[in-house]
Amino acid sequence: MPSALRRTAPPAVALAETPLYEVPRLSGAGTEQSSQPRPSVVRELYQAFKEEGRTLMDITWEQHRFHESRRWSAMELLSAVRLDQLSELDRFVVWNAGRAEMTAKPSADRMSRLADRECRRFLGTDPVVASIIQSLGTWTRYWNEEEGHHEMGFSQLARMLGFPPLDDAAVIDQRKVFPDDDLLRTVTMLAFSEGIAAVNYGQYGRRARDPGFKALLKHVGADEVQHMQYFISFAKALVDSGAYAMKESFAVAHLFLRPGGELYGSVREHVESRSTHTNWWDHLESAVGEETVTPELLERKRSLILHALKRITGISCASAEQVEEQWMELVGC
Amino acid sequence: MAEVADLKDFICRKFSENVGLPPDELFGQDLSLAQVISRSEKMNNSVDLMEAFAKSSNALRKQYGVRVRLPALSLETPISRVVELFVQECQQGRVA
Numbered sequence: 001m002p003s004a005l006r007r008t009a010p011p012a013v014a015l016a017e018t019p020l021y022e023v024p025r026l027s028g029a030g031t032e033q034s035s036q037p038r039p040s041v042v043r044e045l046y047q048a049f050k051e052e053g054r055t056l057m058d059i060t061w062e063q064h065r066f067h068e069s070r071r072w073s074a075m076e077l078l079s080a081v082r083l084d085q086l087s088e089l090d091r092f093v094v095w096n097a098g099r100a101e102m103t104a105k106p107s108a109d110r111m112s113r114l115a116d117r118e119c120r121r122f123l124g125t126d127p128v129v130a131s132i133i134q135s136l137g138t139w140t141r142y143w144n145e146e147e148g149h150h151e152m153g154f155s156q157l158a159r160m161l162g163f164p165p166l167d168d169a170a171v172i173d174q175r176k177v178f179p180d181d182d183l184l185r186t187v188t189m190l191a192f193s194e195g196i197a198a199v200n201y202g203q204y205g206r207r208a209r210d211p212g213f214k215a216l217l218k219h220v221g222a223d224e225v226q227h228m229q230y231f232i233s234f235a236k237a238l239v240d241s242g243a244y245a246m247k248e249s250f251a252v253a254h255l256f257l258r259p260g261g262e263l264y265g266s267v268r269e270h271v272e273s274r275s276t277h278t279n280w281w282d283h284l285e286s287a288v289g290e291e292t293v294t295p296e297l298l299e300r301k302r303s304l305i306l307h308a309l310k311r312i313t314g315i316s317c318a319s320a321e322q323v324e325e326q327w328m329e330l331v332g333c
Numbered sequence: 334m335a336e337v338a339d340l341k342d343f344i345c346r347k348f349s350e351n352v353g354l355p356p357d358e359l360f361g362q363d364l365s366l367a368q369v370i371s372r373s374e375k376m377n378n379s380v381d382l383m384e385a386f387a388k389s390s391n392a393l394r395k396q397y398g399v400r401v402r403l404p405a406l407s408l409e410t411p412i413s414r415v416v417e418l419f420v421q422e423c424q425q426g427r428v429a
Protein backbone atom coordinates (compact mmCIF):
# COMPACT_ATOMS: atom_id res chain seq x y z
CA MET A 1 0.00 0.00 0.00
CA PRO A 2 1.50 3.40 -0.87
CA SER A 3 2.41 5.40 2.19
CA ALA A 4 -0.01 8.19 1.27
CA LEU A 5 -2.86 5.72 1.29
CA ARG A 6 -1.71 4.03 4.45
CA ARG A 7 -1.90 7.32 6.31
CA THR A 8 -5.54 7.83 5.34
CA ALA A 9 -6.72 4.23 5.74
CA PRO A 10 -9.94 3.92 7.76
CA PRO A 11 -9.80 2.57 11.31
CA ALA A 12 -10.34 -1.17 11.62
CA VAL A 13 -13.83 -2.16 12.78
CA ALA A 14 -15.14 -5.46 14.00
CA LEU A 15 -17.87 -6.84 11.79
CA ALA A 16 -21.16 -8.30 12.99
CA GLU A 17 -21.23 -6.09 16.05
CA THR A 18 -23.74 -3.38 16.74
CA PRO A 19 -23.87 -0.88 13.89
CA LEU A 20 -20.86 1.40 13.83
CA TYR A 21 -23.06 4.40 13.42
CA GLU A 22 -26.79 4.48 13.70
CA VAL A 23 -28.48 7.36 11.95
CA PRO A 24 -31.44 8.56 13.97
CA ARG A 25 -34.47 10.08 12.27
CA LEU A 26 -34.21 13.67 11.17
CA SER A 27 -36.83 16.14 12.20
CA GLY A 28 -39.10 16.97 9.30
CA ALA A 29 -38.04 13.88 7.36
CA GLY A 30 -40.53 11.54 5.71
CA THR A 31 -42.79 9.02 7.42
CA GLU A 32 -41.48 5.57 8.30
CA GLN A 33 -42.15 2.68 6.01
CA SER A 34 -41.17 -0.62 7.63
CA SER A 35 -37.75 -0.07 9.22
CA GLN A 36 -36.51 2.50 6.68
CA PRO A 37 -37.65 6.11 6.84
CA ARG A 38 -38.85 7.20 3.41
CA PRO A 39 -36.24 9.50 1.85
CA SER A 40 -37.31 13.12 1.58
CA VAL A 41 -36.12 16.70 1.77
CA VAL A 42 -34.90 17.65 5.26
CA ARG A 43 -37.13 20.62 5.94
CA GLU A 44 -35.63 21.86 9.21
CA LEU A 45 -31.99 22.02 8.26
CA TYR A 46 -30.89 24.65 10.76
CA GLN A 47 -32.48 22.65 13.58
CA ALA A 48 -30.86 19.45 12.31
CA PHE A 49 -27.36 20.92 12.47
CA LYS A 50 -27.76 23.26 15.42
CA GLU A 51 -29.99 21.36 17.83
CA GLU A 52 -29.92 17.73 16.76
CA GLY A 53 -26.19 17.60 16.16
CA ARG A 54 -26.48 16.15 12.66
CA THR A 55 -23.36 16.08 10.58
CA LEU A 56 -22.80 16.79 6.93
CA MET A 57 -22.44 13.08 6.29
CA ASP A 58 -25.91 12.47 7.84
CA ILE A 59 -27.50 15.12 5.66
CA THR A 60 -25.60 14.06 2.55
CA TRP A 61 -26.85 10.50 2.99
CA GLU A 62 -30.41 11.81 3.15
CA GLN A 63 -29.80 13.78 -0.04
CA HIS A 64 -28.24 10.78 -1.71
CA ARG A 65 -31.03 8.38 -0.71
CA PHE A 66 -33.63 10.76 -2.02
CA HIS A 67 -31.75 11.33 -5.26
CA GLU A 68 -31.25 7.62 -5.84
CA SER A 69 -34.83 6.73 -5.00
CA ARG A 70 -36.14 9.16 -7.59
CA ARG A 71 -33.90 8.39 -10.55
CA TRP A 72 -35.41 7.71 -13.93
CA SER A 73 -34.01 6.98 -17.36
CA ALA A 74 -34.28 9.56 -20.11
CA MET A 75 -33.44 6.83 -22.61
CA GLU A 76 -36.37 4.68 -21.48
CA LEU A 77 -38.84 7.54 -21.42
CA LEU A 78 -37.79 8.75 -24.87
CA SER A 79 -38.22 5.30 -26.34
CA ALA A 80 -41.89 5.39 -25.23
CA VAL A 81 -42.70 8.66 -27.03
CA ARG A 82 -44.68 8.17 -30.26
CA LEU A 83 -43.28 10.97 -32.36
CA ASP A 84 -46.17 11.05 -34.83
CA GLN A 85 -48.62 11.71 -31.97
CA LEU A 86 -47.01 15.02 -30.99
CA SER A 87 -48.87 18.18 -32.02
CA GLU A 88 -47.21 21.25 -33.47
CA LEU A 89 -47.39 22.90 -30.05
CA ASP A 90 -45.90 19.81 -28.36
CA ARG A 91 -43.00 20.01 -30.78
CA PHE A 92 -42.32 23.63 -29.85
CA VAL A 93 -42.58 22.77 -26.16
CA VAL A 94 -39.91 20.11 -26.67
CA TRP A 95 -37.60 22.47 -28.55
CA ASN A 96 -38.03 25.32 -26.07
CA ALA A 97 -37.69 23.08 -23.02
CA GLY A 98 -34.47 21.66 -24.44
CA ARG A 99 -33.10 25.18 -24.85
CA ALA A 100 -34.31 26.26 -21.42
CA GLU A 101 -32.82 23.26 -19.65
CA MET A 102 -29.43 23.96 -21.27
CA THR A 103 -29.01 26.85 -18.86
CA ALA A 104 -29.67 24.79 -15.74
CA LYS A 105 -26.05 23.61 -15.72
CA PRO A 106 -24.47 27.09 -15.60
CA SER A 107 -26.95 27.97 -12.87
CA ALA A 108 -25.98 24.90 -10.84
CA ASP A 109 -22.27 25.54 -11.51
CA ARG A 110 -22.73 29.07 -10.15
CA MET A 111 -24.48 27.66 -7.09
CA SER A 112 -21.55 25.30 -6.38
CA ARG A 113 -19.03 28.12 -6.69
CA LEU A 114 -21.05 30.55 -4.58
CA ALA A 115 -21.82 27.94 -1.90
CA ASP A 116 -18.17 27.02 -1.57
CA ARG A 117 -17.14 30.66 -1.22
CA GLU A 118 -19.84 31.41 1.35
CA CYS A 119 -19.19 28.20 3.29
CA ARG A 120 -15.54 29.15 3.73
CA ARG A 121 -16.51 32.67 4.76
CA PHE A 122 -18.37 31.27 7.78
CA LEU A 123 -16.02 28.42 8.58
CA GLY A 124 -14.12 30.15 11.37
CA THR A 125 -17.02 32.12 12.80
CA ASP A 126 -20.19 30.04 12.52
CA PRO A 127 -19.68 26.33 11.83
CA VAL A 128 -23.46 25.65 11.73
CA VAL A 129 -23.95 28.15 8.90
CA ALA A 130 -20.87 26.75 7.15
CA SER A 131 -22.41 23.26 7.34
CA ILE A 132 -25.80 24.45 6.05
CA ILE A 133 -24.11 26.08 3.09
CA GLN A 134 -21.87 23.09 2.44
CA SER A 135 -24.94 20.85 2.39
CA LEU A 136 -26.33 23.15 -0.29
CA GLY A 137 -23.06 23.03 -2.25
CA THR A 138 -22.95 19.25 -2.00
CA TRP A 139 -26.56 18.90 -3.10
CA THR A 140 -25.86 20.86 -6.29
CA ARG A 141 -24.25 17.71 -7.70
CA TYR A 142 -27.63 15.91 -7.52
CA TRP A 143 -29.47 18.94 -8.83
CA ASN A 144 -27.05 19.28 -11.75
CA GLU A 145 -27.33 15.59 -12.59
CA GLU A 146 -31.12 15.68 -12.51
CA GLU A 147 -31.21 18.76 -14.70
CA GLY A 148 -28.88 16.89 -17.07
CA HIS A 149 -31.69 14.34 -17.56
CA HIS A 150 -34.11 17.14 -18.40
CA GLU A 151 -31.71 18.82 -20.81
CA MET A 152 -30.79 15.65 -22.63
CA GLY A 153 -34.36 14.30 -22.57
CA PHE A 154 -35.80 17.33 -24.34
CA SER A 155 -32.77 18.10 -26.52
CA GLN A 156 -32.56 14.56 -27.82
CA LEU A 157 -36.32 14.41 -28.37
CA ALA A 158 -36.06 17.64 -30.37
CA ARG A 159 -33.45 15.98 -32.61
CA MET A 160 -35.67 12.91 -33.00
CA LEU A 161 -38.43 15.30 -34.13
CA GLY A 162 -36.15 16.73 -36.81
CA PHE A 163 -34.98 19.97 -35.16
CA PRO A 164 -31.33 20.70 -35.87
CA PRO A 165 -29.09 20.37 -32.79
CA LEU A 166 -27.28 23.35 -31.33
CA ASP A 167 -23.85 23.87 -32.78
CA ASP A 168 -20.81 23.84 -30.51
CA ALA A 169 -20.52 27.63 -30.40
CA ALA A 170 -24.13 27.93 -29.19
CA VAL A 171 -23.61 25.23 -26.55
CA ILE A 172 -20.49 26.97 -25.26
CA ASP A 173 -22.36 30.28 -25.17
CA GLN A 174 -25.27 28.78 -23.22
CA ARG A 175 -22.88 27.29 -20.68
CA LYS A 176 -21.68 30.71 -19.47
CA VAL A 177 -21.73 30.33 -15.69
CA PHE A 178 -24.24 32.70 -14.10
CA PRO A 179 -22.87 35.67 -12.14
CA ASP A 180 -22.81 35.60 -8.33
CA ASP A 181 -25.26 37.42 -6.10
CA ASP A 182 -26.20 37.33 -2.42
CA LEU A 183 -26.65 33.66 -1.46
CA LEU A 184 -30.11 34.01 0.09
CA ARG A 185 -31.38 35.94 -2.91
CA THR A 186 -30.00 33.29 -5.25
CA VAL A 187 -31.51 30.37 -3.34
CA THR A 188 -34.87 32.13 -3.02
CA MET A 189 -34.90 32.98 -6.72
CA LEU A 190 -34.21 29.33 -7.55
CA ALA A 191 -37.02 28.15 -5.25
CA PHE A 192 -39.42 30.37 -7.20
CA SER A 193 -38.00 29.46 -10.62
CA GLU A 194 -38.25 25.73 -9.96
CA GLY A 195 -41.86 26.19 -8.80
CA ILE A 196 -42.70 28.13 -11.95
CA ALA A 197 -41.04 25.50 -14.13
CA ALA A 198 -43.05 22.78 -12.35
CA VAL A 199 -46.31 24.62 -13.07
CA ASN A 200 -45.32 25.07 -16.72
CA TYR A 201 -44.47 21.39 -17.18
CA GLY A 202 -47.69 20.43 -15.42
CA GLN A 203 -49.64 22.56 -17.87
CA TYR A 204 -47.86 21.13 -20.92
CA GLY A 205 -48.41 17.64 -19.53
CA ARG A 206 -52.15 18.16 -19.10
CA ARG A 207 -52.50 19.25 -22.71
CA ALA A 208 -50.25 16.58 -24.26
CA ARG A 209 -52.02 13.55 -25.76
CA ASP A 210 -49.20 11.06 -26.21
CA PRO A 211 -48.75 8.94 -23.03
CA GLY A 212 -44.98 8.70 -23.53
CA PHE A 213 -44.58 12.46 -23.84
CA LYS A 214 -46.91 12.98 -20.89
CA ALA A 215 -44.74 10.67 -18.79
CA LEU A 216 -41.58 12.61 -19.68
CA LEU A 217 -43.22 15.92 -18.72
CA LYS A 218 -44.54 14.40 -15.50
CA HIS A 219 -41.11 13.13 -14.44
CA VAL A 220 -39.43 16.45 -15.18
CA GLY A 221 -42.18 18.39 -13.39
CA ALA A 222 -41.89 16.15 -10.30
CA ASP A 223 -38.12 16.78 -10.23
CA GLU A 224 -38.72 20.53 -10.36
CA VAL A 225 -41.12 20.31 -7.40
CA GLN A 226 -38.49 18.45 -5.44
CA HIS A 227 -35.86 21.06 -6.36
CA MET A 228 -38.20 23.80 -5.18
CA GLN A 229 -38.59 22.01 -1.84
CA TYR A 230 -34.83 21.75 -1.46
CA PHE A 231 -34.28 25.44 -2.22
CA ILE A 232 -37.01 26.41 0.24
CA SER A 233 -35.29 24.27 2.88
CA PHE A 234 -31.87 25.85 2.24
CA ALA A 235 -33.28 29.39 2.18
CA LYS A 236 -35.23 28.76 5.40
CA ALA A 237 -32.08 27.46 7.11
CA LEU A 238 -30.14 30.57 6.06
CA VAL A 239 -32.88 32.80 7.48
CA ASP A 240 -33.28 30.67 10.63
CA SER A 241 -29.53 30.95 11.26
CA GLY A 242 -29.76 34.75 11.38
CA ALA A 243 -26.70 35.00 9.13
CA TYR A 244 -28.72 36.27 6.15
CA ALA A 245 -31.32 39.04 6.15
CA MET A 246 -34.82 37.94 5.17
CA LYS A 247 -35.30 41.20 3.26
CA GLU A 248 -33.38 39.52 0.43
CA SER A 249 -36.07 36.84 0.08
CA PHE A 250 -38.73 39.56 0.04
CA ALA A 251 -36.76 41.51 -2.59
CA VAL A 252 -36.78 38.50 -4.89
CA ALA A 253 -40.48 37.86 -4.24
CA HIS A 254 -41.20 41.49 -5.14
CA LEU A 255 -39.06 41.17 -8.27
CA PHE A 256 -41.23 38.26 -9.39
CA LEU A 257 -44.66 39.46 -8.26
CA ARG A 258 -44.62 43.19 -9.10
CA PRO A 259 -46.46 44.36 -12.23
CA GLY A 260 -44.31 43.36 -15.21
CA GLY A 261 -42.14 41.20 -12.95
CA GLU A 262 -40.30 37.94 -13.59
CA LEU A 263 -43.47 35.93 -13.01
CA TYR A 264 -44.64 37.02 -16.45
CA GLY A 265 -41.65 35.31 -18.11
CA SER A 266 -41.03 35.94 -21.75
CA VAL A 267 -44.25 37.91 -22.32
CA ARG A 268 -43.44 40.75 -19.91
CA GLU A 269 -42.84 44.17 -21.38
CA HIS A 270 -39.17 44.46 -20.48
CA VAL A 271 -36.98 41.39 -20.89
CA GLU A 272 -33.38 42.34 -20.27
CA SER A 273 -30.76 41.25 -22.75
CA ARG A 274 -27.81 40.09 -20.71
CA SER A 275 -24.24 39.67 -21.86
CA THR A 276 -23.27 37.79 -18.71
CA HIS A 277 -25.43 34.69 -19.18
CA THR A 278 -28.51 33.31 -20.90
CA ASN A 279 -31.80 32.52 -19.23
CA TRP A 280 -33.88 30.80 -21.88
CA TRP A 281 -37.06 31.02 -19.77
CA ASP A 282 -36.97 34.72 -20.68
CA HIS A 283 -37.07 33.83 -24.37
CA LEU A 284 -39.75 31.17 -24.76
CA GLU A 285 -41.26 31.20 -28.24
CA SER A 286 -44.56 33.06 -28.34
CA ALA A 287 -47.21 30.29 -28.29
CA VAL A 288 -45.29 28.34 -25.68
CA GLY A 289 -44.56 31.47 -23.64
CA GLU A 290 -48.18 32.65 -23.71
CA GLU A 291 -49.43 29.30 -22.50
CA THR A 292 -47.46 29.79 -19.27
CA VAL A 293 -49.16 33.09 -18.34
CA THR A 294 -52.85 32.30 -18.52
CA PRO A 295 -54.73 33.80 -15.54
CA GLU A 296 -55.13 30.36 -13.95
CA LEU A 297 -51.44 29.54 -14.23
CA LEU A 298 -50.35 32.96 -13.02
CA GLU A 299 -52.53 32.50 -9.95
CA ARG A 300 -51.02 29.10 -9.28
CA LYS A 301 -47.50 30.53 -9.58
CA ARG A 302 -48.37 33.48 -7.34
CA SER A 303 -49.71 31.10 -4.68
CA LEU A 304 -46.59 28.96 -4.90
CA ILE A 305 -44.33 31.99 -4.46
CA LEU A 306 -46.33 33.28 -1.50
CA HIS A 307 -46.30 29.84 0.08
CA ALA A 308 -42.55 29.47 -0.45
CA LEU A 309 -41.93 32.93 0.99
CA LYS A 310 -43.90 32.03 4.09
CA ARG A 311 -41.96 28.79 4.53
CA ILE A 312 -38.65 30.63 4.15
CA THR A 313 -39.33 33.66 6.34
CA GLY A 314 -42.26 32.64 8.54
CA ILE A 315 -44.13 35.76 7.36
CA SER A 316 -47.42 35.30 5.60
CA CYS A 317 -48.44 37.66 2.78
CA ALA A 318 -51.69 37.33 0.83
CA SER A 319 -50.83 39.48 -2.19
CA ALA A 320 -48.07 41.10 -4.24
CA GLU A 321 -48.92 44.43 -2.57
CA GLN A 322 -48.40 42.97 0.89
CA VAL A 323 -45.05 41.54 -0.21
CA GLU A 324 -43.99 44.98 -1.43
CA GLU A 325 -45.13 46.63 1.82
CA GLN A 326 -43.24 44.11 3.92
CA TRP A 327 -40.13 44.39 1.79
CA MET A 328 -40.17 48.21 1.96
CA GLU A 329 -40.46 47.99 5.73
CA LEU A 330 -37.52 45.61 5.96
CA VAL A 331 -35.38 47.75 3.63
CA GLY A 332 -35.76 50.92 5.72
CA CYS A 333 -34.41 54.34 4.67
CA MET B 334 -47.40 69.11 -0.80
CA ALA B 335 -43.86 70.41 -1.30
CA GLU B 336 -42.80 72.38 -4.39
CA VAL B 337 -41.73 70.27 -7.36
CA ALA B 338 -38.22 71.75 -7.24
CA ASP B 339 -37.84 70.76 -3.59
CA LEU B 340 -39.12 67.27 -4.26
CA LYS B 341 -36.78 66.86 -7.20
CA ASP B 342 -33.85 68.05 -5.14
CA PHE B 343 -34.69 65.63 -2.33
CA ILE B 344 -35.19 62.69 -4.70
CA CYS B 345 -31.91 63.38 -6.52
CA ARG B 346 -30.03 63.61 -3.22
CA LYS B 347 -31.48 60.30 -2.01
CA PHE B 348 -30.80 58.53 -5.32
CA SER B 349 -27.22 59.72 -5.24
CA GLU B 350 -26.73 58.53 -1.65
CA ASN B 351 -28.42 55.19 -2.17
CA VAL B 352 -26.74 54.22 -5.42
CA GLY B 353 -23.37 55.50 -4.22
CA LEU B 354 -22.56 57.83 -7.13
CA PRO B 355 -21.96 61.61 -6.96
CA PRO B 356 -24.80 63.77 -8.36
CA ASP B 357 -22.56 65.22 -11.09
CA GLU B 358 -21.88 61.80 -12.51
CA LEU B 359 -25.36 60.40 -11.98
CA PHE B 360 -27.42 63.30 -13.31
CA GLY B 361 -24.80 65.26 -15.26
CA GLN B 362 -24.39 62.38 -17.63
CA ASP B 363 -28.00 61.17 -17.21
CA LEU B 364 -26.80 57.60 -16.73
CA SER B 365 -28.97 54.67 -17.76
CA LEU B 366 -29.86 52.20 -15.02
CA ALA B 367 -27.45 49.68 -16.56
CA GLN B 368 -24.67 52.28 -16.35
CA VAL B 369 -25.56 53.03 -12.74
CA ILE B 370 -25.16 49.35 -11.86
CA SER B 371 -21.86 49.03 -13.68
CA ARG B 372 -20.35 52.24 -12.25
CA SER B 373 -21.49 51.95 -8.64
CA GLU B 374 -19.39 49.94 -6.23
CA LYS B 375 -22.52 49.33 -4.14
CA MET B 376 -24.45 47.69 -6.98
CA ASN B 377 -24.17 44.28 -8.56
CA ASN B 378 -27.51 43.90 -10.27
CA SER B 379 -31.06 45.16 -10.69
CA VAL B 380 -32.14 43.91 -7.25
CA ASP B 381 -29.57 46.23 -5.65
CA LEU B 382 -30.97 49.05 -7.77
CA MET B 383 -34.52 48.17 -6.79
CA GLU B 384 -33.47 48.35 -3.15
CA ALA B 385 -31.81 51.75 -3.64
CA PHE B 386 -35.08 53.11 -5.08
CA ALA B 387 -37.07 51.51 -2.25
CA LYS B 388 -34.87 53.28 0.30
CA SER B 389 -35.38 56.56 -1.54
CA SER B 390 -39.13 55.95 -1.55
CA ASN B 391 -39.09 55.25 2.18
CA ALA B 392 -37.17 58.49 2.76
CA LEU B 393 -39.82 60.39 0.77
CA ARG B 394 -42.52 58.79 2.82
CA LYS B 395 -40.80 59.79 6.04
CA GLN B 396 -40.11 63.35 4.89
CA TYR B 397 -43.26 64.20 2.92
CA GLY B 398 -45.76 61.49 3.84
CA VAL B 399 -46.20 60.27 0.25
CA ARG B 400 -45.95 56.74 -1.02
CA VAL B 401 -44.13 56.10 -4.30
CA ARG B 402 -44.53 52.85 -6.18
CA LEU B 403 -42.39 52.19 -9.22
CA PRO B 404 -43.16 49.85 -12.10
CA ALA B 405 -40.57 47.43 -13.47
CA LEU B 406 -38.19 49.52 -15.57
CA SER B 407 -35.90 48.54 -18.41
CA LEU B 408 -32.20 48.90 -17.62
CA GLU B 409 -31.99 51.28 -20.59
CA THR B 410 -34.15 53.80 -18.71
CA PRO B 411 -32.21 57.03 -17.98
CA ILE B 412 -32.04 58.13 -14.35
CA SER B 413 -33.81 61.41 -15.25
CA ARG B 414 -36.87 59.36 -16.24
CA VAL B 415 -36.88 57.64 -12.84
CA VAL B 416 -36.75 61.05 -11.12
CA GLU B 417 -39.71 62.16 -13.27
CA LEU B 418 -41.68 59.06 -12.31
CA PHE B 419 -40.99 59.68 -8.63
CA VAL B 420 -42.15 63.29 -8.94
CA GLN B 421 -45.29 62.27 -10.84
CA GLU B 422 -46.15 59.71 -8.19
CA CYS B 423 -45.69 62.37 -5.49
CA GLN B 424 -47.92 64.77 -7.40
CA GLN B 425 -50.64 62.15 -7.63
CA GLY B 426 -50.53 62.61 -3.90
CA ARG B 427 -50.86 59.07 -2.63
CA VAL B 428 -50.75 59.66 1.09
CA ALA B 429 -48.80 57.09 3.04
